[in-house]
Amino acid sequence: QKEVEQNSGPLSVPEGAIASLNCTYSDRGSQSFFWYRQYSGKSPELIMFIYSNGDKEDGRFTAQLNKASQYVSLLIRDSQPSDSATYLCAPQRGAGNMLTFGGGTRLMVKP
Amino acid sequence: DTAVSQTPKYLVTQMGNDKSIKCEQNLGHDTMYWYKQDSKKFLKIMFSYNNKELIINETVPNRFSPKSPDKAHLNLHINSLELGDSAVYFCASSQVGGVYSYEQYFGPGTRLTVT
Numbered sequence: 001q002k003e004v005e006q007n008s009g010p011l012s013v014p015e016g017a018i019a020s021l022n023c024t025y026s027d028r029g030s031q032s033f034f035w036y037r038q039y040s041g042k043s044p045e046l047i048m049f050i051y052s053n054g055d056k057e058d059g060r061f062t063a064q065l066n067k068a069s070q071y072v073s074l075l076i077r078d079s080q081p082s083d084s085a086t087y088l089c090a091p092q093r094g095a096g097n098m099l100t101f102g103g104g105t106r107l108m109v110k111p
Numbered sequence: 112d113t114a115v116s117q118t119p120k121y122l123v124t125q126m127g128n129d130k131s132i133k134c135e136q137n138l139g140h141d142t143m144y145w146y147k148q149d150s151k152k153f154l155k156i157m158f159s160y161n162n163k164e165l166i167i168n169e170t171v172p173n174r175f176s177p178k179s180p181d182k183a184h185l186n187l188h189i190n191s192l193e194l195g196d197s198a199v200y201f202c203a204s205s206q207v208g209g210v211y212s213y214e215q216y217f218g219p220g221t222r223l224t225v226t
Contacts, residue, residue, distance in 0.1 A: 034214070043201055043217035044154065088154065097142060097207045098167055099215060101154040 003027060004102035006089050012108045019076040021105050023089030026070065030091035033065055033072045034099060038086045047074065047087070079109045114138050115218035117202050123224045124192055131188045132221045134202030142166075143185035144203040144215065145177060154201070160185055161207060189223075197225045 005024045013019045021035075032051040036044035050056045050063040050072065062075040072091075076083055086106045090099040115136045124130055136143060144167070145157040159167035160179040174190045189196060202218040 038152075043220050045217070046214045049214070086152065097205050097213065097215065098156060098159065100156070103151070103153050 002102075003100050004089055004091060006087075006102035006105045008103055009106040010108045011105055012110060013079050015079060015081060015109055015111050017079050017109075019079045019083065019107055019109070021074040021076070021087050021089075021107065023072045023074075023102055024070055025072070025089075025091045025100075025102075027091060027093055027100070028067075028070065030093045030100075032092040033063070034090040034092060035061075035063060035072075035074045036088040036090060036101075037083075038088060038104065040085075044088055076107075079107075081109050081111050083107060084109050115202055115204055115216050117200075117218040117221050119221060120219065121222050121224075123226065125226055126192055126194060128192050129188070129190045130192060130223070131186055132200055132202075132223075134185045134187070134218055136183055136202075136204040136216070136218075138204055138206075138216060140204040140206045140216075141182055142205050142207045143179065143182070144205075145185065145187050146201040146203060146217075148199045148201060148220075150198070158185075158187075192223075192225045194225050197223055199223070 034049040035047040038044045050065045056063045060077045064073045086104040088104045089102040142161045144159045148154045158177040163179045176188045179185045199220045203215040205215040
């Protein structure tokens with residue numbers, strides 16, 4: 001079992017729809033959970049992070065965390081073509097802020 | 112102002128050569144990292160330094176040697192390059208402290224191609 005699992009996609013949604021990206025992790029010691037967006041040929045950039053069970057909203061983005069189920073998700077409302085990218089889930093644990101990245105989900109938003 | 116910079120951006124070299132990649136951050140962070148992203152886009156931590164001290168050293172061949180002359184710089188030297196070392200190498204930095212973590216800022220990446 002991989003430490004962090006994401007559906008590789010591509011996940012295709014029409015413009016204006018809600019995109020739902022899911023991630024499961026195996027390390028119960030994970031404390032914080034980061035979502036990064038990576039455009040092709042670019043470096044990862046932080047979308048948001050969450051560390052408490054429940055929902056956290058930031059603009060069009062909502063992160064959801066369920067530590068009992070070892071599950072974290074990212075919802076993107078009113079999806080735009082500019083949201084088309086690979087989304088990386090990364091639980092954090094231990095000293096040094098170590099992130100373990102999933103393989104990413106490629107999102108395609110069609111106009 | 113570039114927060115995390117890497118040089119070179121592209122590196123093409125032959126098997127068996129030795130090469131270095133440099134990284135600098137001007138964010139005042141105390142922790143820096145090296146990641147490798149392979150052709151399947153899987154991003155994996157290699158090393159981390161906190162205030163010039165090695166704190167994370169994942170299962171990386173001994174041919175890879177990080178060096179941190181000060182907390183704003185973290186260089187990666189690779190000896191005897193192999194075809195499998197071809198990848199994009201990202202440097203990142205963050206401020207570490209407390210129970211919960213802070214964002215890691217990534218550099219633009221160095222695309223290494225070994226022929």
